[in-house]
Amino acid sequence: MTGMDWPEILLRLGTATFAGSAIGLNRDLHGKPIGLKTLGIVGLSTATVVLLAVQFGEHGNVTDAASRVIQGILTGIGFLGAGVIVHESDRFRVRGLTSAACTFLAACLGIACGAGQWKIVLVALAFTFVLVALAFTFVLLTIGRRVERWLHRSLGGKEDPHHAEAVPKTGSQDGV
Structure with missing residues (x-):
């Protein structure tokens, strides 16, 4: 058995817990059944x-025993994810797939942290947050105009005269 120093153990377990919690926070904020704590x-348990x-x-190498673990x-984790999906099923509708996928991702990040593969953890987390940013951008571009118009009507703002959809002001037709 090889020895590992305390700072390395703390780093691996702490990063795995943080990574899983960060993904869980997203699920919590969206009111999903699996969240930050879970x-x-x-992340912590898989890294452990x-x-x-x-x-x-051998230190840092994945052996046959580690592979089986x-x-x-x-x-x-597949069973945990299935439980989230089945729990959320309603009238033959599949629900909870994203939460199940997040559970799987948290487990994979925990495995990578436990193995000390920091570059993989950082890139995976970066991609996760990029995907969230892309999703927000897509939603903003898709419904942003409608929300903007609704806010203008609700708050009494002026319509943008440069857009064809803007309501023309009433007045004389001769341009004077």
Whole structure:
């Protein structure tokens, strides 16, 4: 068994907990059934098990035993995700897929943290937050105009005369 110093253990477990919690915060803010605490625990627990498996092998290498641990984790996480989906099912509608996918991502990030693969963790988190930003941008571009018009009407603002959809002002037709 190889030794690992306390700062490295704290870094790996702390980063896994933070990564899972960050994903969970997004789920919490959207009122989903799985949130900050749950995904933080998923990240921490998966990193803990992987760290333990890595400790029994060569430091930093994924051994056959560590590989089996990772496979077991991902199978168990699949059941957690299925529980979220089934719990949310209503009249044959599939719901909860995003929460299940977030659970899987939190587990994968926990595995990567447990194995000390920091570049993978950083890139995966960066892509996660880029996808959220892209989604917000898409929504803003899709419904932004309607929201803007509604706010103008509700708050008594002036319509933009440069847009064809703006309501023309009433007045004389001769341009005087």
